[in-house]
Amino acid sequence: MNILVVGGGGREHALCWAIAKSPRCTKLYCAPGNAGIAELAECVGVGVEDIAGIVAFAKSAHVDFVVVGPEVPLVMGLVDALQAAGIRAFGPDAKAAMLEGSKGFVKDLAVKYGIPTGAYRRCTDRVQADAYIREQGAPIVVKADGLAAGKGVTVAMSLDEAFRATADLFSVPGAEVVIEEYLEGEEVSYFALVDGKHALPFASAQDHKRVGDGDSGPNTGGMGAYSPVPALSADLERTIMDKIIQPTVDAMAQSGTPFKGVLFAGIMLTKNGPKLYEFNVRFGDPECQVLMMRLKSDILDALEATVDGRLDRLRLDWHPGIGLAVVMAAKGYPGAYAKGTEIQALDKANAQIGVRVFHAGTRREGDRLLADGGRVLAVAAVGASVAEAQARAYAGVDAVDWPDGFCRRDIGWRAVSRN
Ligand code: AMP
Ligand code: GLY
Numbered sequence: 001m002n003i004l005v006v007g008g009g010g011r012e013h014a015l016c017w018a019i020a021k022s023p024r025c026t027k028l029y030c031a032p033g034n035a036g037i038a039e040l041a042e043c044v045g046v047g048v049e050d051i052a053g054i055v056a057f058a059k060s061a062h063v064d065f066v067v068v069g070p071e072v073p074l075v076m077g078l079v080d081a082l083q084a085a086g087i088r089a090f091g092p093d094a095k096a097a098m099l100e101g102s103k104g105f106v107k108d109l110a111v112k113y114g115i116p117t118g119a120y121r122r123c124t125d126r127v128q129a130d131a132y133i134r135e136q137g138a139p140i141v142v143k144a145d146g147l148a149a150g151k152g153v154t155v156a157m158s159l160d161e162a163f164r165a166t167a168d169l170f171s172v173p174g175a176e177v178v179i180e181e182y183l184e185g186e187e188v189s190y191f192a193l194v195d196g197k198h199a200l201p202f203a204s205a206q207d208h209k210r211v212g213d214g215d216s217g218p219n220t221g222g223m224g225a226y227s228p229v230p231a232l233s234a235d236l237e238r239t240i241m242d243k244i245i246q247p248t249v250d251a252m253a254q255s256g257t258p259f260k261g262v263l264f265a266g267i268m269l270t271k272n273g274p275k276l277y278e279f280n281v282r283f284g285d286p287e288c289q290v291l292m293m294r295l296k297s298d299i300l301d302a303l304e305a306t307v308d309g310r311l312d313r314l315r316l317d318w319h320p321g322i323g324l325a326v327v328m329a330a331k332g333y334p335g336a337y338a339k340g341t342e343i344q345a346l347d348k349a350n351a352q353i354g355v356r357v358f359h360a361g362t363r364r365e366g367d368r369l370l371a372d373g374g375r376v377l378a379v380a381a382v383g384a385s386v387a388e389a390q391a392r393a394y395a396g397v398d399a400v401d402w403p404d405g406f407c408r409r410d411i412g413w414r415a416v417s418r419n
Contacts, residue, residue, distance in 0.1 A: 003300075004029045004058055005041065006048055006078065007069025010327075010360035010378040011285035014292040015067055015299070016040045017358070022300035029061060035369055036359025048073045055081050063087060067303060071282050074261075075101040075147060090303045092281050095257040099248070100281040103178045104145045110276060113251045115244055117276045118181030126170040132179050133162045141277075144169055145176035153219075155182065183268035183275050186414070188229050189284055190237075190265045191291065192245045193302060196258035198311040199245045201237065203294070203318075204229040205287040206414065211334055213410045220334045221375055224411030226324040226386060227290045230418055231269065240267060240274050248279070260306060286378040289358045290323035293380045324389040324412050325380035326397050327360070328405045333374035341404035343369045343376070348399040354381045354389070355396035376405060386415040 001024050005012050013036045019025050020040045031054055033043030046053040048070055055078075058066060066082055068074055068091035077094035091097075098105045104122040109115070119136075122145070123129035133140055142165035144152030152169075156162035162179075169177050191202040205227035211217040232240075244265055252259040264280035264287075283291065292299065296317040305314045330337035346369065349357050358380060361373020379396040383389035390412045397407055 001025060001064040001300075002027045002029070002062055004031065004054075004061070004063045004066045005069060006031055006054060006066060006073060008032045008034045008037070008048070009069065009285050010358040010375065011283050011288040012069040013037050013358040013360070014289040014380075015069060015283070017356070018292040018295065018299040019067070022298045024300055029057075029063065031057065034359045034372070035362040035364045036357070038364070049076060051076055051078050051081050054078060055085050055087070058082065058087050059085055065304065066090065069282060071097070071100050071147060071280065074281055088307050090261060090307055092259050092261045096252055096259040096261070097281045098257075099252070099259065099263070099279040101147060102145050103143050103278065104176065106276075106279050107178060107180075109248070109251055113247050115247050115276060116273060118183050120178055120180045123177045123179060124175075126166050129166045129170070129177055129179055130163055133159060133166070136179070136181070138162060139182040141180040141182050142166055142169065143178045143180060145178055180277070183270055183277055185268045185270040186231055188232055188267045188269060189287055190240050190245070190267050191283070191287070192241070192263050192265075193306045193311055194245075194249050194259050194261060194263050195306050195309045195311040196260045197249065197253060197309060199241065199249045199263070200311040200314060200316070201241055202262065202316070203227050203291050204232045204237065205284065205290060207284060207287060208408060208411055211408075213408050218334055220329070222284065222286050222327065223329070223408045224324070224326045225284070225287045225290050226322055226389065226412045226415060227287065227294060228322070230386070230415050236269065236274060240265065244274065244276050262306075285360070286325045286327055286380075289325045289378045289380045293325075293356060293382050294319045294323040319382050321382050321384045322386045322389045322415070323380065323382045324386065324393050325358075325378045326393045326407050326411045327375050328377040328379065328397060328400065328402065328407045329375050330371050330373070331404055331406050337374055338404060339370075339372055341371045341402070343371060343400065343402040343405070345399055345401040349379060349396040352381075352392060352395045352399055354383055354392045356380050357396060357400070371402070371404065386412050390416060
């Protein structure tokens with residue numbers, strides 16, 4: 001098969017790495033890709049939001065199967081456009097991508113179908129939002145309804161902080177905002193493959209959203225992750241599947257907008273059980289890097305079974321241990337940072353036991369490898385225990401020669417401290 005992966009981050013590097021291992025992959029393309037992906041795939045200079053450009057390329061290159069990494073093209077209808085052109089694609093169509101594209105849509109669906117989630121109010125003006133916030137009290141969570149690249153959420157510890165967030169969001173005309181109950185507990189990301197009808201448990205993971213050690217500092221796209229999550233018992237996992245994932249799959253099918261792809265649930269393990277706080281309709285980044293390291297089965301089989309509605313017959317084999325990834329970012333991230341600084345010695349990092357370095361934001365200039373984004377590398381490792389995976393990943397990090405980069409030194413601390 002000729003395969004096209006859409007995206008250019010660490011998630012897409014991991015997807016390309018896993019897909020390239022499949023004996024059925026003849027030719028691999030990636031749009032737009034990055035310097036690491038270029039070692040595995042032919043990179044195509046088409047941006048992820050250029051829907052017409054992607055479809056035109058896929059047709060001209062006789063692409064048989066497309067795997068869409070990021071949420072923006074999914075919400076824009078890339079899968080719909082590919083389907084209309086007769087090309088099979090992994091990912092939800094635009095209507096099903098509303099599970100990530102509108103937080104209010106998910107909340108309404110959760111309440112209608114009895115899916116456990118926190119109380120909320122959808123608001124279209126600031127006065128209404130602030131009145132509800134005053135009524136509920138702090139802590140409280142304020143969210144932009146639509147996609148916001150991880151920047152639309154304020155977990156407000158005081159009323160003033162919440163009012164500042166609504167003032168900010170409603171400064172944009174036509175803004176829609178969701179005010180949500182603050183859920184207390186441990187956060188878990190839960191991934192399931194969904195073929196429209198069947199949901200297949202894929203994996204649990206835990207991200208580290210804050211930039212600094214000990215979960216300090218501002219939020220980021222994710223500074224590291226590990227999988228599976230020891231805090232998630234088999235019982236809790238079943239509860240998530242039975243009370244959150246499958247009811248959502250059924251609800252989408254009943255509404256005439258069946259979901260196909262990977263459903264990524266943001267779950268809070270509250271004292272009253274697992275509660276949903278958001279859905280994403282794609283793999284997480286850097287969670288995907290960890291999942292691809294752990295997965296032993298052919299990923300292409302899983303992606304195709306998802307598209308073809310055969311997940312009830314699919315079995316997955318996993319590495320028995322733990323996978324963990326540490327993100328290396330440009331100094332200054334998530335604020336202003338320098339681009340174009342040189343990275344060396346990735347071969348030494350890749351030579352460490354159990355380690356693989358995925359590129360997130362890199363480009364090549366001659367034979368020099370340069371940083372080209374905020375999150376630049378994800379150093380991933382598998383090990384028998386979380387402590388071993390962590391030690392291996394940091395051995396990889398320490399082998400990288402990049403004076404202008406930094407990382408958190410405590411990825412996996414919750415799981416390590418539990419042992
Ligand atoms: P998001 O950008 O939507 O992933 O949200 C960013 C972070 O906000 C999440 O990782 C959670 O830590 C937190 N969060 C979102 N919704 C809630 C909620 N209802 N209660 C508590 N924390 C939340
Ligand atoms: N790492 C979180 C996300 O991909 O949304």
